[in-house]
Amino acid sequence: MTPRQTRLLLACPLIAFAALSFVLAIGFNLGRHDIHPSSLLGRSLPQFELTTLLESQSVSNEQVIGKARLMNIWASWCVACRAEHNVLKQIAEANEISLIGINYKDARGDAVAWLYELGNPFEFNIVDANGDLGVDLGVYGAPETFLVDPNGIIRYKHVGPLTEKDWLEEIRPLLATLQ
Amino acid sequence: MIPELGHFAAILGLASALGVAITAFWGAFNAQDSWANMAIRLAKLQFVVLAIAFLLLVASFLQDDFSVLYVANNSNTELPWYYKISAVWGAHEGSFLLWTLVTASWTLAVALRSKHLPLELHSYVLGSMGFLNTAFLTFMLASSNPFVRLVPNVPLQGADLNPVLQDPGLIIHPPMLYIGYIGFAVAFSFGIAALCTGKLDSAWARWTRPWVNAAWVFLTVGIALGSWWAYYELGWGGWWFWDPVENASFMPWLAGTALIHSLAATEKRGAFKNWTILLALLTFSLCLIGAFLVRSGVLTSVHAFAVDPQRGLFLLGILVVVTGGALYLYSVRASTIRSRIQYWGISRELLLLMNNALLVLAVVTIMLGTLYPLGYEWFTGGDTMSVGGPYFNRMFIPLMIVLSFFLALAPIARWKTTPKELIMRGLILLAGSAIVSLILPWIFWSSFNFGVSCALALALWIAITHVNSLWKQRHSLTMGNLGMATAHLGFAMAIVGVAVTSAFSLERDARLTPGQSLDVNGKTYELAEVTRSQGQNYIADQATFNVDGRLEMHPERRNYPIRQTITTEAAIKPGFFKDTYISLGEPIANGSWGVRIQEKPLVRWIWLGAFIMGAAAVVACLDKRYRRLSRRDLLAHATSQ
Numbered sequence: 001m002t003p004r005q006t007r008l009l010l011a012c013p014l015i016a017f018a019a020l021s022f023v024l025a026i027g028f029n030l031g032r033h034d035i036h037p038s039s040l041l042g043r044s045l046p047q048f049e050l051t052t053l054l055e056s057q058s059v060s061n062e063q064v065i066g067k068a069r070l071m072n073i074w075a076s077w078c079v080a081c082r083a084e085h086n087v088l089k090q091i092a093e094a095n096e097i098s099l100i101g102i103n104y105k106d107a108r109g110d111a112v113a114w115l116y117e118l119g120n121p122f123e124f125n126i127v128d129a130n131g132d133l134g135v136d137l138g139v140y141g142a143p144e145t146f147l148v149d150p151n152g153i154i155r156y157k158h159v160g161p162l163t164e165k166d167w168l169e170e171i172r173p174l175l176a177t178l179q
Numbered sequence: 180m181i182p183e184l185g186h187f188a189a190i191l192g193l194a195s196a197l198g199v200a201i202t203a204f205w206g207a208f209n210a211q212d213s214w215a216n217m218a219i220r221l222a223k224l225q226f227v228v229l230a231i232a233f234l235l236l237v238a239s240f241l242q243d244d245f246s247v248l249y250v251a252n253n254s255n256t257e258l259p260w261y262y263k264i265s266a267v268w269g270a271h272e273g274s275f276l277l278w279t280l281v282t283a284s285w286t287l288a289v290a291l292r293s294k295h296l297p298l299e300l301h302s303y304v305l306g307s308m309g310f311l312n313t314a315f316l317t318f319m320l321a322s323s324n325p326f327v328r329l330v331p332n333v334p335l336q337g338a339d340l341n342p343v344l345q346d347p348g349l350i351i352h353p354p355m356l357y358i359g360y361i362g363f364a365v366a367f368s369f370g371i372a373a374l375c376t377g378k379l380d381s382a383w384a385r386w387t388r389p390w391v392n393a394a395w396v397f398l399t400v401g402i403a404l405g406s407w408w409a410y411y412e413l414g415w416g417g418w419w420f421w422d423p424v425e426n427a428s429f430m431p432w433l434a435g436t437a438l439i440h441s442l443a444a445t446e447k448r449g450a451f452k453n454w455t456i457l458l459a460l461l462t463f464s465l466c467l468i469g470a471f472l473v474r475s476g477v478l479t480s481v482h483a484f485a486v487d488p489q490r491g492l493f494l495l496g497i498l499v500v501v502t503g504g505a506l507y508l509y510s511v512r513a514s515t516i517r518s519r520i521q522y523w524g525i526s527r528e529l530l531l532l533m534n535n536a537l538l539v540l541a542v543v544t545i546m547l548g549t550l551y552p553l554g555y556e557w558f559t560g561g562d563t564m565s566v567g568g569p570y571f572n573r574m575f576i577p578l579m580i581v582l583s584f585f586l587a588l589a590p591i592a593r594w595k596t597t598p599k600e601l602i603m604r605g606l607i608l609l610a611g612s613a614i615v616s617l618i619l620p621w622i623f624w625s626s627f628n629f630g631v632s633c634a635l636a637l638a639l640w641i642a643i644t645h646v647n648s649l650w651k652q653r654h655s656l657t658m659g660n661l662g663m664a665t666a667h668l669g670f671a672m673a674i675v676g677v678a679v680t681s682a683f684s685l686e687r688d689a690r691l692t693p694g695q696s697l698d699v700n701g702k703t704y705e706l707a708e709v710t711r712s713q714g715q716n717y718i719a720d721q722a723t724f725n726v727d728g729r730l731e732m733h734p735e736r737r738n739y740p741i742r743q744t745i746t747t748e749a750a751i752k753p754g755f756f757k758d759t760y761i762s763l764g765e766p767i768a769n770g771s772w773g774v775r776i777q778e779k780p781l782v783r784w785i786w787l788g789a790f791i792m793g794a795a796a797v798v799a800c801l802d803k804r805y806r807r808l809s810r811r812d813l814l815a816h817a818t819s820q
Contacts (some may be wrong), residue, residue, distance in 0.1 A: 003514070007510070007514060010453070010509060010510045010513045010514060011510040013457060013460075013461070013506045013509060013510070014503070014506040014509070014510050017464070017502055017503060018503070019266060020468075020546075020550075021495070021498070021499055022505070023550055023553060023704075024468070024471065024495060024498075024550075024553075025495060026553065026685075027550070027553035066410050077338070077741070078338075082329075082334050083248070083329055124813055175584050
């Protein structure tokens, strides 16, 4: 074997590894699509017929449409929701957008107690006891947050606790373009 | 205060890891003792501070400090204390802290145990270990810090540990795996050192072998424990699922097994030097790829940790730097290391080569099967699919049959070349084993299965050739040879277990109301009653089965209210020749229950075989030639090229 051939042979593992890293990087990007399903962005809110948490009145997607909304999936058993609650309260106090809570797979009593304990930033809360609405929205777990425009089209989805930065740098600018 | 101290200790750990890397590499470049000694001291410091960080996280768990986000997400006041401790490594952040502690422990072990190695080699190994832990700790502190506080709204109660992880097997399974994975980092570092110094002789191989064996023991036992855990905890009686995460631990095991064998050829005959280094680099790289697959959310699996894009990217970065860097070094430097040996026909060299080729082929096969769904999703623009057990079984089993064939010849073959009569005698033994294996299944399980007969024939053949060679060496047996033969016997036992339990397991699903019974394989299983009871953090429906009116078995279904999860606790009557396995399914209308009854012959042989292999590798480590660090070795190494 000439030295050149030897060197080429010894470089084979490196080349194979480069190819493998490429596949992993692709897989990694696909994985990210999974968490931010682009399929839901730009689609209308799914239809539903549920009740509100505190008022026990019936509520459907018709009541949500009409103005821009920030819809937040939460539950009293969700520790991360507790962490993000202050951020939601700050957003509500700024009075720039209406917040709607979706109480996800929760016990009614616990959920009400939670709102009394921590405060209620939501205009109203939709009770999704079985998680059906959550399934239609493609929810992975609580908390998740959706920005819905006045026509009921989903514009933005955030998985996990919302931070002040997410609000200031992503949602707020997007909201400005909607109005 | 405790979490802050822990955080601070972790930062000190990062500083000392970086210190180890810098001082050790500096010592290696300049051949200075003082720097190398400094690296040893820093390795000790690194271990101490990371152990402190780990213990402080344990303390946070024991105190139910839910102001720590990681504790709040993975523990609960109702959790028994031992699961509070194991919850420390029950999810991503804490398990990564354990990972860095394990790296520090191996670094310490290398620092203390290999002091007498040539300064240059020792320093490169230490430096490489220090570099690796620097990368791991940076990753942990930047994106996976387990000490992050959840203030000001401290929850009163935590979210509980995932119930399927609340099991004694899971207390030790992950640490064992991590110790195994990172043990291969030592082999990796020896490989890097050989490339940097350009010296790879039999002394190098002899110094590396005990480390590889040690890592391999932990990985073997870790995988076997995981399989055993899946068998009794997941409640379906399966013991291997070709799940991506199982594959992630199995690939380094196969590569590590290949490495053990190729090191043997390198030590005894100076053969396959380049190949041995490549395997040392690849084995640990496969461990890193495994970590990436599990922790980045690329593959979905029962085992996968929480998904966070930032983490995945960071881990991919570490993988590219470590493996890419090592393989680049290899492509540039490996040509300086030459091996010139000759062998003819069936020789040990050829068998070891076959072993390596087959094991690496197995790794490639599993890698393709694991990554194929990713590629498919990419090409089709979003369609998902999964490569299931059938693919892996179809590809993997034939490879293992061929591997077993060559393995049985191991004690017969000699270095360089083997006399024809010896091989002929071996093949006659194979013919004998084959005839016995056609009859045996009829006697024990009154049926015939080609696969089982194949496995039995090979296992029997392996047993005969190895026991025969042990007998012949009985007056001059070295620990190395004893370990080798025992490991091969363990392998034979495992393949018999796999074949028989796969082919001859019985499985009956039925719906029973209390009082009804079901006959399986001549035994009567009567469902006597189902009662409800309260565990510490779960509610259980416990069934009582009377088996032939003599034996009581109690399968359970547990409901963990905090996580809203149901687990199935199968009732297992273990036996050396047969397990009886009952799982309680869903309650069906009017008081009846779904029930699955299984008989699994020789299933225990699988894990027993694995544990024997692990024990055998320990025995091999005890060989005298690893304990004596002879002056001759050092001299030979100093002058070798």
